[in-house]
Amino acid sequence: MNDLKISINDKIIEFAKYIIWKYKEENISAIKLQKILFFIRYEEKKNKIDSKIFKDNYNFEAWVNGPVNSQTYIFFRPYFYEINDPEEYIPNNKYISEFRKYDKYIKKYVYENKWDLVKKSHKNLGWIEARRGLKKSEITLNKRKINEEKIT
Numbered sequence: 001m002n003d004l005k006i007s008i009n010d011k012i013i014e015f016a017k018y019i020i021w022k023y024k025e026e027n028i029s030a031i032k033l034q035k036i037l038f039f040i041r042y043e044e045k046k047n048k049i050d051s052k053i054f055k056d057n058y059n060f061e062a063w064v065n066g067p068v069n070s071q072t073y074i075f076f077r078p079y080f081y082e083i084n085d086p087e088e089y090i091p092n093n094k095y096i097s098e099f100r101k102y103d104k105y106i107k108k109y110v111y112e113n114k115w116d117l118v119k120k121s122h123k124n125l126g127w128i129e130a131r132r133g134l135k136k137s138e139i140t141l142n143k144r145k146i147n148e149e150k151i152t
Helices: 010-022 030-046 070-083 093-100 103-110 114-121 125-131
Strands: 060-063 066-069
Touching: 010 030, 010 070, 010 093, 010 103, 030 060, 030 066, 030 070, 030 103, 030 114, 060 125, 066 070, 066 114, 066 125
Parallel strands: none
Antiparallel strands: 060 066
16 A cells, blocks of 8 residues: 655545546556546536535646646556555545546546547647647656646
8 A cells, every 4th residue: 555645635546546446447557547637627627516626636737648646646656657456545435425426527538548538638728838838748847737727
């Protein structure tokens, strides 16, 4: 289990655990998880859903392969590169009924190819504006935060 102590909103971590655990047959990659999280936030905004998950942890950055919530990426790095056992990341039961409300949105993206999700995320105005001035595959150590108001 990942005992990494970082300052994060536990709810977004629990939500990511839920996605990995519930859709474990999809073998969700690090890239795919990040895109699903981003598109769930997109769906919340589009459908005017009051964000309980992203309220204190929006923090998406414009990485080369699309939006990334760096805190969830850091937390789950051992899962993707060392553990790779979804049973290690079972979500807290107290959140599961709340997270089930998002299943219709998760299903919209979880079965898509990760590279198709990357392409789709590259069309998002927030990602485009945050990457302005960088070459297509340029990696930068400067955080490029995506303006939540620009998610379209």
